[in-house]
Amino acid sequence: MNNLSIDKREVLRYLGYRDQDIDSRINLLIDEGIDEIRVLVKPRYIYKLFDIDRDNEKIYLEQCTLELEGKGIARHLKNAQSCILMAVTLGNDIDTKIRYYETIDMTKALIMDACATAAVEEISDNLCHKIEKKLRHQGKKLTYRYSPGYEDLSLDIQREFISVLRADRAIGLNVSSHSILIPRKSITAIAGVIDKSQFTRQRDCLNCSKFSHCEFRKECDICGR
């Protein structure tokens, strides 16, 4: 889990790269950025498994106060009897470092920001794989990660999400009064636990709230996720 690779293609994607020539200076900055992030990152994560109760478009998690409401999440968890709540953070050092570079070298800051995004996504993916490994012997697997803010699932559930996982005390992940996760490079997500035999959908661009103006989708059909 702690050995990050950080895929350079992902970093480039976050930087809006579309097969241009990369000059050697930028190339070097990206390689350095990846190395620097790999040293800086202290990934921390927490997850919990909950059984699900349903009532129309509302989903209740057993033994817990959080309710999930929305067409999207209802569809996402349609075939699941239980789900995982997970939270991942890279920690505050990264935020400070990016702020530091914003003062002296904006290009570097931009690249570090993209590297950090790639890192937190990678850790989240790795965590899902790790959980799936544990589920395998029960004949189960996970749906893709679905985060507050996707489609019609409100960002305002972040506070309760954090509190249910006790993520503030467990991994130092907090939420601000405007439902922003702090440290900034953090992810909260829900993944349904479903039978291995079931079909797993990929993230679907048509259902995405950014469909009409997605920068990543511009030149190909999907954003790459």
Added chain:
Amino acid sequence: MGVRSFLKEEIIVFDGAMGTVLQDRGLKIGNLPELLNINSPEMIVEIHREYIDAGARILTANTFGANEIKLKDTGFTVEEIVNAGIENAKKAIGEGEAFIALDIGPIGELLEPMGILAFDEAYEIFKRQIVQGEESGADLILIETMTDLYEAKAAILAAKENSNLPVFCTMSFEQNMRTFTGCSVDSMVMVLQGLGVDALGVNCSLGPRELEPIINRILEISKVPVIVQPNAGLPGIRDGATLYDFSPEEFGYYGYKFVKKGAGVIGGCCGTNANHIRSLVRNIKEIETQESTYSPIIGVCTPTKTVFIDGIKVIGERINPTGKKTLKEALKSGDMDYILKEAIQQVEAGADILDVNVGLPGIDEEETMVRVIKEIQSILDVPLQIDSNDPRVIESGLRAYNGKAIVNSVSGEDKSLDDILPIVKKYGAAVVGLTLDEKGIPAEAEGRFKIAEKIVSRAREYGIAKEDIYIDCLTLTVAAQQEAVKETVKALRLVKDKLGVKTVLGVSNISFGLPNRALLNRTFLTAGLTAGLDLPIVNPMAKDMMDTIKAFRVLWSEDIGANEYLKTYNIQKAENQISQQESHENLFDIVVRGMKEEARGATSKLIQQKEPLKIIDEDIVPALDLVGEQYENGTIFLPQLIQSAETVKESFQVIREYLGKSSSLQLSKGKIVLATVKGDIHDIGKNIVKVLLESYGFDVIDLGKDVAVDRVVDEAIKNKVKLVGLSALMTTTVKSMEETIKALKVAYPSCKVMVGGAVLTQEYAEMICADFYAKDAQGAVAIAKQVLG
């Protein structure tokens, strides 16, 4: 007997967990345990009673999260919940004997600069809990499970300034001996004991086994009694439930070990119950309290960095407006970027501590000091020296500072001593004592020594430890008072030998009015170091000064094996070889290719041949236009665009410096206010826009992130700008954007507003009444050109 005397005479046993015990009894995850104080008080009283029966002498009231943020929307006030919590503890004690601790946990939102909760807001939140806690009859205040030193400081200040109760404070660490926010054990101890807590230590997050090295370190250095409240081991998940792996017997054994080592207060955290506490009491019964054998840290710190003053450490002098025109301008206009760059450069050049002086007629020194400290601490971990004569500025600076700072300075005058030393004591800072008094600077070394003696003894009377007093024997200019130089060095040696305190000295004053100042400075520095100077205040950018210090550290066996020396000078040799390759690119190509480091040289060269305005029109603007076009049609991508923009900024700086000397020509294409709206902290997008606008010659007034509506309006009006740019990244903060636009339209209707950010679209922008939607940074430039023509 009060808690304070109890602490001196006995080992105090706290109770164990509340939260995890409640969960065992059916509390739903996500529910606030504090509400049970009112909704099911009998359950809380019962748990308290179990702990009393097990032998706990202090009950922790069920008030951990009883703050206004967590209680929002619950229908209960802080006062109601705190009062009920204390009442339940009282009820459990009945006629028995036990103390009640008002429990205060983290607020649940991160403070600035990591988050957006202001220090003063945090203070007010804690104050409400504390005022009610004391009124309801708590015997002490327990601030616990902190991970952010700044938040702990806000809570401790709130406790000490609003009550007379003893204050205990603990923080939670990971196995790497840091808290989640990076605070080290050493920094915690230095800061908390400096703020005057009655006991400090660790709780939660780890089990006794993992906590052991952390506890060992705290016991080694803490001047105040040490608290240990571990979890019952590390948590594991079995059948969906969280279980802790330590039995009461094991827990008791470790408790014995910690008390034997010197812990004065012991209890349990998550996963512990009455059985663990019972075992603890049984195990430590026979142990007597013992005198602590700590050896204090001599030094200063920020949460993540401790500077030990165990040898020569460099204080950077450059953030001081005296004789610095550009810095004066930056301070007046609030240009924090300039000040931050000064700070960064000094640290990169090897400064261990930075002096911060912002005294300048016409600016609010107090407000500026606070702002500069906060800005520096948001990106650098270097400890600071707060430099002012005004006790108000010093106090506000110390309050805002996160860590243990140095105050520069107090003199031997009674008034200065009595004004400043209490502040130094209150905030647990170190202090520089200047060897002068109402009669001026004594000419002879002996006179200065006497003043130093007075300062040390007065500081001791105020409760300031000897290791926190640094004496400055004062440098006089050799051109004016040649004989005085020797006296300074002599006084320094006297202070060092006879008082045994650390010494500090501003070095650069020595050479005023003489040629080749660098030579005099470094020679005097060597004399000072030889006499025992610990903290030279120098310009770290002056390479020969830093070289002298590095060499001296080798000669005086501080740099063992000359390791540091070898590292520095072997690398430099390699660097010199590289920098000899000179470039022959022209400015146009340099901008297009974004070769930032070459821009200064090329511009300086070009300025010899061409009018500056011609350079802009013929070289810079065409290059920028080309880059912009390439970005639009996708031949280059964002980092390349920004790299070119930053290159132009370097060029502009050369041109500005040149014009500043020769004429009053205006380069600016007009002013624009930029801000990331209230509640939003993602400002990298806004900063990208800023760089690009600046490269096109616009003056950007950058208000930063999380900017209040009023501030945007005020700055827009004050600067008479025609255009304001607002950025928001989240759907949750677009609301703030809308409010800001509304307020601008009312107060300053002629001003145009452009908006941008990940969640915005053209339609969305229109809906919130923005005049323009900038889809990216290049779009913002087009809008700026249109509005400012």
